[in-house]
Amino acid sequence: MKKIINTELVLPFGMFAQIKASLFKDLSKEYVCYLLCGHTMIGNTLRLLACYIVIPDETDYVRHSQVSVKIKQEFLVSILKECERLKLSLIDIHSHPFSVENVAFSSIDDADENEKAEWFKRYLPDCYFGSIVMGINSHQSRLYLPSTQLIESSLLLRPIEIPLKTGKTAKFFDSKTHDRQLRAFSKEGQQALANATFGIVGLGGLGAGLAIGLARLGAKHFKLVDFDRAETSNLNRVDGMTKIDAQLKTFKVDIVARNLLEINPEIKCQTIKKNITKHQDWRQLRDVDVIITATDNYLSRMLLNIVSQMYLIPQVSIGTKISTKEGTLDGGHGHIYTVLPGHNQPCLLCAEIINPVEVYYEMASHASRCQAVKSGYIENFEEPSPAVAHLNGVILNLALVEIHNLFCGFKPISKHLLYSMLEQEVFTILESDRNCATCSQGGGFLDVVIW
Ligand SMILES: [Zn+2]
Ligand SMILES: [Zn+2]
Structure with a gap:
């Protein structure tokens, strides 16, 4: 297997906005959502490709307040089973509505996510587990790379949006020519x-x-x-x-x-x-x-x-x-x-x-x-x-x-x-409204659904 040096997560067009809308609909509570992702290696970069977003219902929470959140065990199990069935990686996302800039993972987040990462390492060694914590104007993201020990790698978030960004480090361009x-x-x-x-x-x-x-x-x-x-x-x-x-x-x-x-x-x-x-x-x-x-x-x-x-x-x-x-x-x-x-x-x-x-x-x-x-x-x-x-x-x-x-x-x-x-x-030409085997819900490739 190739050595992983960088990790990144590509989000389909519109998904980042959807995540923010679901996490900050009520600033008096922490919310969670989950991304199920495929992955591919590009050189030494592990690229995760988000395909599903899972947004829990109110009834799927045990409790959530402005400073804590707990999801029902059976809901978590259903997500892990889906990862296992489709051989997909999981990105756990939750909000810290009390943080605006400089949001950071808490020690409770660390312990909880470490446990999930250990589960992936043990039961789904070909998939990955990572997490994102979102503040109102900031986010932090990480991916756990399974080795003899879990290694925490910073995960670059790359939503598809206009203007497009490539995720590559900036290089010189010729300002004289242009x-x-x-x-x-x-x-x-x-x-x-x-x-x-x-x-x-x-x-x-x-x-x-x-x-x-x-x-x-x-x-x-x-x-x-x-x-x-x-x-x-x-x-x-x-x-x-x-x-x-x-x-x-x-x-x-x-x-x-x-x-x-x-x-x-x-x-x-x-x-x-x-x-x-x-x-x-x-x-x-x-x-x-x-x-x-x-x-x-x-x-x-x-x-x-x-x-x-x-x-x-x-x-x-x-x-x-x-x-x-x-x-x-x-x-x-x-x-x-x-x-x-x-x-x-x-x-x-x-x-x-x-x-x-x-x-x-x-x-x-x-x-x-x-x-x-x-x-x-x-x-x-x-x-x-x-x-x-x-x-x-x-x-x-x-x-x-x-x-x-x-x-x-x-x-x-x-x-x-x-x-x-x-x-x-x-x-x-205005968009047609057809059901498509390639790109729409139930299609074979990009299957962005909420369930
Ligand atoms: Zn947290
Ligand atoms: Zn299509």
Whole structure:
């Protein structure tokens, strides 16, 4: 097992506010709630991913006053059983309503939590126990690492919220290069953007230009995923691709990496030349801070949607579509969809960005795909689809506004934008209210419920 140096807890969008609301609804009493969390290792950092919040009813308390709290034994047992059943870690949260700033664990907290940590060490050695104490304007958090003895590690709390923070230690950013934008946008946001890692999947007409735009904005860490190589028919729209690249059939990720380093030699770029739908490589994206989905198929979007929900990673999906009728232009559209994983935050499936019928046939045999085209179920996948630089340019720049805003928080987030090329208009699509197998209650991945 890898040595754990740091520990952190990622909270889905909206959960931190929900915790505060449940703990401070009445300042004359201490309240508790519980987080059930999955976990993953990112380098030497143990990252806990909160999936359930459990808020006890009034009847689940033995007593609670302004200075003490006791939960019924059977309620605690039901939570521990749930951890055991789902192999989840537990974070115990309680309030100290009498503390405003500088809240601290009491000696009673220490004794009580030590006992729970010992239980985890003994009965659920692959899971973890930790705790948070919340004052009105402050909190402290810790995780017990099971070793021969229990080791208390300070737990970094990372709620998904705008502006996004990465949890990485601040690094220097070049204020001279970004002088003009720092006159309008926040320095903290610029720092977070420089520390963030962007996982861009699909480095074609959209992804390549977006990566270059991000580098100009000040992004410094990239994971680029595409198995495709340059060809002559890409030259009408792929930023930074040259005729020589097309002749040499250079990997698209290598072209983008070259362009990024020309903009800023400090940029760190990891390239993955694989088809993520065929390999398990999508797991390599679990450590990025934002996933950017710019692929030309639905199956990859489906997988990236799952990665985003499972590992609580914000995702921005972009795509364009030009339609023709009997060989002439009929319409052109593009979408930008931003997902902040959390309760009531529709994913790509329920926002209908992903077409499940297309996903089904993308996984089917070539023969049955051809049959589906003949029957009119899906579009002809063997015919190259129309594409043009200006439509891609509009969409990737609209996406850059949204991504910049994730870090700098200069406007309300526009979750779902649709651009119409013929009308030159941008529409905001309202959220649909569908039950979803991926992101809603009862779904398979992020299952944020109160029980
Ligand atoms: Zn306490
Ligand atoms: Zn969904």
